[in-house]
Amino acid sequence: MKAVGYQKSLPIDDAAALLDIELPKPEPAGRDLLVAVKAVSVNPVDTKVRLRATPLEGEFKVLGYDAAGVVEAVGPEVKLFKPGDQVFYAGSIQRSGTNAEFHLVDERIVGRKPASLDFAPAAALPLTAITAWELLFDRLKVQPGKSQDPRTLLIIGGAGGVGSMLIQLARRLTGLAVVATASRPESRKWCLELGAHAVIDHSQKLPPQLAALALPPVALIASLTGTEQHFPALVEVLAPQGQIGLIDDPATLNPMLLKAKSASLHWEAMFARSTFQTDDMIAQHQLLNDVADLIDKGVLRTTLDQSFGTINAANLKRAHALIESGKAVGKIVLEGWE
Numbered sequence: 001m002k003a004v005g006y007q008k009s010l011p012i013d014d015a016a017a018l019l020d021i022e023l024p025k026p027e028p029a030g031r032d033l034l035v036a037v038k039a040v041s042v043n044p045v046d047t048k049v050r051l052r053a054t055p056l057e058g059e060f061k062v063l064g065y066d067a068a069g070v071v072e073a074v075g076p077e078v079k080l081f082k083p084g085d086q087v088f089y090a091g092s093i094q095r096s097g098t099n100a101e102f103h104l105v106d107e108r109i110v111g112r113k114p115a116s117l118d119f120a121p122a123a124a125l126p127l128t129a130i131t132a133w134e135l136l137f138d139r140l141k142v143q144p145g146k147s148q149d150p151r152t153l154l155i156i157g158g159a160g161g162v163g164s165m166l167i168q169l170a171r172r173l174t175g176l177a178v179v180a181t182a183s184r185p186e187s188r189k190w191c192l193e194l195g196a197h198a199v200i201d202h203s204q205k206l207p208p209q210l211a212a213l214a215l216p217p218v219a220l221i222a223s224l225t226g227t228e229q230h231f232p233a234l235v236e237v238l239a240p241q242g243q244i245g246l247i248d249d250p251a252t253l254n255p256m257l258l259k260a261k262s263a264s265l266h267w268e269a270m271f272a273r274s275t276f277q278t279d280d281m282i283a284q285h286q287l288l289n290d291v292a293d294l295i296d297k298g299v300l301r302t303t304l305d306q307s308f309g310t311i312n313a314a315n316l317k318r319a320h321a322l323i324e325s326g327k328a329v330g331k332i333v334l335e336g337w338e
Contacts (some may be wrong), residue, residue, distance in 0.1 A: 001025045001310040002337050003100035004313045005060035009051050012320045017050070018313040021060055025102050030073040032104045035087060039123035040098050040311055041304075042319040043161060049093070050320065063316075064098035067105075068123040070112055078107050080285065085112040089288065090127035092274040099311060101337055108281045110272050111288020114295035121302035124331035125165070127270060128303065130284055130290045132165035132245060135268040139245045140220050142174055150214065151322045152218045154210070154237070156202055157225035159187035159329045162226035162247060164194055164303040164317035166222055172299050175214045181206075190305075190329050206233045218242065228252060230308040238263055305330030310338050 003023045010017040046063045055061040061104050068088040081087065089110040091098055099220040111121045121250040136142050142149075153170050158165050158180025170178045172195065181202035190201045200209040210218060217239035223230065226248035235257040238244065243259075245266040255265055273281045294300040306322075308315045309333045319332045 001102040002311075003060075003062050003321045004064075004311065004316050005055075005099070006050060006059055007058075009054045012047070012050075012317055012324060018063075018317050018320070019060075020313045023060070023062070023100065025133055025145055026096075026104050028078075028104055030075045031077045031079075031107050032075040033071050033078065033081055033087070033107050033110060034073040035067065035069040035089075035105060036072045036096055037067050037069040037101060037103050037105050037311070038119035039068045040064050041124045041127075041331045041333045042316065042323060043127050043162075043331075044325045045093070045127075046097075046319050046321055047324050062097040062099050064100070064103075065093070066123050066125075066127050067091065067098035067103060067201050068102070068119040072102060074107075079113045080107045081110065086119075087111065088113045088126050088292075090130055090270065090284075093271040096274055099316065100183075106274065106281070107285065107300055109284040109288075111285055112242045112292050114292040117302060118172045120333045120335040123335070124161075124302050124304040124333050125291065125295075126288060128161035128165045128285060128331065131162045131270045132169055133287055133291070134270060135162075135222055135247065135266075136166060136169055136174075138224075139266040140243050142170075142176065142220070144173045145175075146173070146177050150216050151220060151239075152177040152215045153194075153220040153222065154218045154229055156221065156223045156227070156234070158182055158191040158194075158196060158199065160224055161328075161331050162188070162224050162304060163222075164226075164330050165300075167191060167194040167196050168300050171197075172294075176220070178185055179210070179213065179215065179218075180184045183224075184205060184327075187329050193303075194303075202230065206219050206230070207237050210237050221245070224248065232257065235261070235263070278303040303330040304333050306332050308332055308334050310334060312338060
């Protein structure tokens with residue numbers, strides 16, 4: 001089967017950073033689905049793993065976590081899907097990735113593809129939808145429902161993939177006031193179109209911008225990028241007994257700054273359930289089915305922004321380069337095989 005992989009961790013402009021390769025077609029076992037991959041999207045985790053994880057000598061590592069496709073075959077213990085089902089999912093970071101014609105994935109982290117979406121816009125959703133959902137509802141313990149909530153949610157990095165889903169979930173499913181940050185006109189426009197009540201500039205001082213909005217107290221913060229840079233300001237604007245959730249990897253962080261406000265800090269890692277095979281791993285299957293329902297009802301929309309053509313090394317290198325530039329808005333998707 002066709003795939004895209006690498007043998008050495010290299011800068012994306014290196015000719016060997018990502019390569020078109022041929023690999024054996026895998027066989028499903030246990031609760032695995034063998035999925036014929038129709039479309040994939042690219043996330044920051046793809047670029048991070050490429051730079052950090054060097055395969056064993058002579059072996060190739062295949063990246064890719066988001067996928068939409070068709071179930072080709074199932075393992076003997078599969079209960080939720082059958083061949084021919086259209087699915088979308090974010091795979092496990094412990095297994096070979098979705099940048100391959102055929103991919104193995106545990107059915108407990110797979111959802112039905114939204115019927116109203118083609119494969120490409122569906123592939124944009126899973127990883128960021130899971131991350132945003134778990135961060136908002138599991139980590140920060142916001143209760144879904146449109147009842148009035150006298151709090152503000154501040155989202156640092158609202159135009160990225162996770163921010164794009166988090167704005168929608170918070171605006172459509174909760175009564176929170178939603179403030180996103182963005183530093184460019186195009187990313188500001190994107191956040192407002194997705195439903196943010198207001199957008200402020202994270203390249204400028206945050207406290208005076210928030211004060212000028214005259215919104216309810218910032219009791220919840222989702223810091224999706226630049227946490228190390230922004231942390232003192234985030235603590236400053238956070239209401240007493242507030243909560244900060246983050247997904248990035250700050251090299252240093254002083255949690256003692258939170259003590260005076262009795263505030264709490266939460267990390268969200270959407271791969272935790274699949275990595276540790278938790279008892280509630282099937283929650284991601286249910287979550288993705290809920291997202292599919294919300295998409296089909298028109299409550300949520302895809303966050304696909306750019307399509308980079310067929311799934312091959314050249315196009316994936318373009319996608320990695322754009323993500324590494326920090327200028328991507330929404331999601332980048334590739335579809336089909338040559």
